[in-house]
Amino acid sequence: MIPFLIYAGIFVAAFYMVRFVMERRGRSDYGSLKTVTFGDESAVVSNRYASVISILTIFLLWGMFTGSALLPKFLHAPGPFEGVATFEYTAAVGNDRDTATVTVLVHPISEDATAPQVDPGDGWAKNDSATVGAWRSGLIRVDRNDEIGRDAGAEVIEVDGQKIGPGRSVDTEFGRVGMSPKGTLNFEPRKGWQMEPIWLPAPEAVVSRVIEIAGEGFRGSTLWEHLGYSLFRVVVGFLCGAIVGIPLGYAMGLSNWFRGWFDPIVEFMRPVPPLALIPLVIIWAGIGETGKIILLFLAALWIMAIAARSGVSGVNISKVHAAYSLGASKWQIMRYVIIPNSLPEIFTGARVAMGVCWGTVVAAELVAAEKGAGMMIMVASKFQNTDIVIMGIILIGVIGFGIDMLMRWAERILVPWKGRG
Amino acid sequence: MTGLSIEHLSMRFDLPDGGAVQALKDVSLDLKAGELLSVLGPSGCGKTTLLNIVAGFLAPTEGKIVLNGHDVKGPDAERGMVFQQGALFEWMSVRENVGFGPSMKGMPKHDKAKVVNRLLDVVGLQDFKEKAVYELSGGMQQRVALARCLANDPDVILMDEPLGALDALTREKMQSLVLKLWKETGKTIILITHSVEEALLLGERLLVMAPRPGRIHREYRLPFAEMGVGADLREVKKHPEFAQKREEILSMIWDMEEEIMGRQEESA
Numbered sequence: 223m224i225p226f227l228i229y230a231g232i233f234v235a236a237f238y239m240v241r242f243v244m245e246r247r248g249r250s251d252y253g254s255l256k257t258v259t260f261g262d263e264s265a266v267v268s269n270r271y272a273s274v275i276s277i278l279t280i281f282l283l284w285g286m287f288t289g290s291a292l293l294p295k296f297l298h299a300p301g302p303f304e305g306v307a308t309f310e311y312t313a314a315v316g317n318d319r320d321t322a323t324v325t326v327l328v329h330p331i332s333e334d335a336t337a338p339q340v341d342p343g344d345g346w347a348k349n350d351s352a353t354v355g356a357w358r359s360g361l362i363r364v365d366r367n368d369e370i371g372r373d374a375g376a377e378v379i380e381v382d383g384q385k386i387g388p389g390r391s392v393d394t395e396f397g398r399v400g401m402s403p404k405g406t407l408n409f410e411p412r413k414g415w416q417m418e419p420i421w422l423p424a425p426e427a428v429v430s431r432v433i434e435i436a437g438e439g440f441r442g443s444t445l446w447e448h449l450g451y452s453l454f455r456v457v458v459g460f461l462c463g464a465i466v467g468i469p470l471g472y473a474m475g476l477s478n479w480f481r482g483w484f485d486p487i488v489e490f491m492r493p494v495p496p497l498a499l500i501p502l503v504i505i506w507a508g509i510g511e512t513g514k515i516i517l518l519f520l521a522a523l524w525i526m527a528i529a530a531r532s533g534v535s536g537v538n539i540s541k542v543h544a545a546y547s548l549g550a551s552k553w554q555i556m557r558y559v560i561i562p563n564s565l566p567e568i569f570t571g572a573r574v575a576m577g578v579c580w581g582t583v584v585a586a587e588l589v590a591a592e593k594g595a596g597m598m599i600m601v602a603s604k605f606q607n608t609d610i611v612i613m614g615i616i617l618i619g620v621i622g623f624g625i626d627m628l629m630r631w632a633e634r635i636l637v638p639w640k641g642r643g
Numbered sequence: 644m645t646g647l648s649i650e651h652l653s654m655r656f657d658l659p660d661g662g663a664v665q666a667l668k669d670v671s672l673d674l675k676a677g678e679l680l681s682v683l684g685p686s687g688c689g690k691t692t693l694l695n696i697v698a699g700f701l702a703p704t705e706g707k708i709v710l711n712g713h714d715v716k717g718p719d720a721e722r723g724m725v726f727q728q729g730a731l732f733e734w735m736s737v738r739e740n741v742g743f744g745p746s747m748k749g750m751p752k753h754d755k756a757k758v759v760n761r762l763l764d765v766v767g768l769q770d771f772k773e774k775a776v777y778e779l780s781g782g783m784q785q786r787v788a789l790a791r792c793l794a795n796d797p798d799v800i801l802m803d804e805p806l807g808a809l810d811a812l813t814r815e816k817m818q819s820l821v822l823k824l825w826k827e828t829g830k831t832i833i834l835i836t837h838s839v840e841e842a843l844l845l846g847e848r849l850l851v852m853a854p855r856p857g858r859i860h861r862e863y864r865l866p867f868a869e870m871g872v873g874a875d876l877r878e879v880k881k882h883p884e885f886a887q888k889r890e891e892i893l894s895m896i897w898d899m900e901e902e903i904m905g906r907q908e909e910s911a
Contacts, residue, residue: 538730541729546700548795549744550747
């Protein structure tokens with residue numbers, strides 16, 4: 223909740239700040255002269271400042287709530303309590319009350335610690351000491367060293383002067399003290415607002431893990447091998463799908479018989495999510511490369527077939543007629559009219575297919591694989607290596623984005639006539 | 644024998660709902676080589692069907708087309724076609740579009756370049772030859788389409804409302820260009836239009852067609868195309884006979900349209 227409110231706050235504050243700065247600077251381009259902008263689609267352009275601030279905000283919040291060393295200390299959200307905590311307890315046997323102090327060393331969970339030495343103090347209830355890891359809690363048998371212990375009928379009745387009983391708890395300056403049903407105190411130091419690294423590691427921890435895995439590897443393969451295997455499967459699966467799917471789509475676009483024959487199959491297979499085929503593919507082809515490539519082939523095949531089919535169907539009949547009356551043969555019509563005319567559609571299909579394949583390969587590797595980006599994050603999650611999981615997710619996202627950018631770039635270079643017909 | 648003859652052409656096809664359409668009924672016409680024919684008529688009179696049959700894209704149910712002594716069986720480079728719009732290949736440059744026909748025939752590169760250059764000069768697009776066609780204006784694109792058709796040196800040029808999508812000024816310039824090309828090349832041209840003025844200007848012979856079934860309603864022989872060659876078309880339009888013919892044909896088409904409307908109201 224709090225991170226969300228901060229996020230919303232930054233969103234609104236940044237909006238007003240950027241607007242203020244832009245107004246001071248003054249704009250005079252055509253768009254700034256429009257009085258009707260609400261509802262004018264062309265007047266809505268992505269604000270670059272907003273994009274930059276948006277990305278920075280995500281990292282800022284990430285850093286704030288993980289206590290990142292990259293951020294100055296004053297920006298950190300309150301962290302978990304670390305250091306020496308004390309609270310007093312009052313034990314009673316009948317009307318005989320005595321109070322003693324418990325000293326707890328709250329230490330970072332990655333370090334070992336020994337309980338501090340304390341003076342036992344006077345009275346029959348003796349002072350105690352214990353250690354508890356930050357974000358953890360620990361049972362403290364305060365009566366263990368007391369002269370009159372639980373066995374002798376002593377009960378802890380107050381903590382820091384507030385009443386406590388089995389199942390109840392008291393908030394102290396350093397955290398919550400609860401009591402188990404049997405009467406043992408349970409100290410839970412204040413957790414603060416930061417995330418424990420096991421849930422969300424700090425950005426720099428993820429970066430250093432990237433560097434570590436890039437150098438040393440993970441599960442016997444380097445990072446590049448894992449990513450490379452995933453990419454290799456996608457490329458091979460997609461190419462197989464395209465090699466079969468595009469001619470199939472052309473045939474469906476050019477012949478009644480082919481269209482009638484394959485339409486039911488394609489239309490049925492297209493809405494089947496490739497992920498649903500994973501179990502069957504594993505049964506048939508195992509979890510090795512063959513199975514993965516068959517799966518990706520199936521993921522790309524229908525998309526490419528449909529793209530090629532609609533590319534052929536989309537040809538303006540005037541172009542075909544014109545080519546025929548310019549003396550072109552059927553083969554020449556195919557080569558010079560139908561194929562170039564369908565390329566924009568095929569590129570769109572290829573972009574979609576690559577995206578689907580990338581998603582499918584990661585999912586397939588999550589299920590079973592020896593190498594690959596999906597396998598890496600799956601194994602890491604089993605060992606609670608959250609930093610590797612986050613690193614993996616980011617790299618998968620970056621690669622997916624890169625694939626899409628590459629396809630768009632290729633599209634711009636290879637089919638500049640797209641949408642100009 | 645040279646020339647194009649359309650012999651007793653009928654076209655009738657079934658509709659999915661069980662009805663049938665008589666798109667053309669017994670259309671006959673003889674065109675001598677080098678004649679310029681414009682075809683006019685209300686929508687649904689079968690003028691585009693007629694053109695598609697002559698081009699060879701459709702087979703008539705009765706009758707035949709004979710060009711220079713042989714029957715027309717399908718599309719062929721001897722009958723070039725200029726479409727209204729969108730028939731250029733946008734994946735090719737202007738030069739490649741114009742050179743498409745010669746390329747299909749396998750003409751040697753050098754000869755092809757000569758043909759393309761000559762035609763680009765004729766239509767005035769020499770400076771645009773390496774441009775992509777989608778970078779050109781509508782009028783320029785139609786010039787490319789004309790040049791592309793001429794590059795194949797067809798015997799007959801079929802034009803399906805080639806200037807229909809152009810603005811009035813560009814259209815007038817293009818009309819002059821069509822007349823100039825007709826005179827210079829001596830091609831037989833059939834031009835379909837829905838503009839009465841255009842039909843009068845660009846027709847040595849003018850065919851008015853009537854709908855349901857599509858048939859020839861009336862034929863005119865006109866002097867305006869001859870007058871318009873190399874002259875200001877606006878001067879031609881001022882000719883008293885031009886105005887009189889225009890009114891006559893307009894009211895003829897009006898009557899047909901009204902008859903169609905009346906028939907629709909009756910059946911409704």
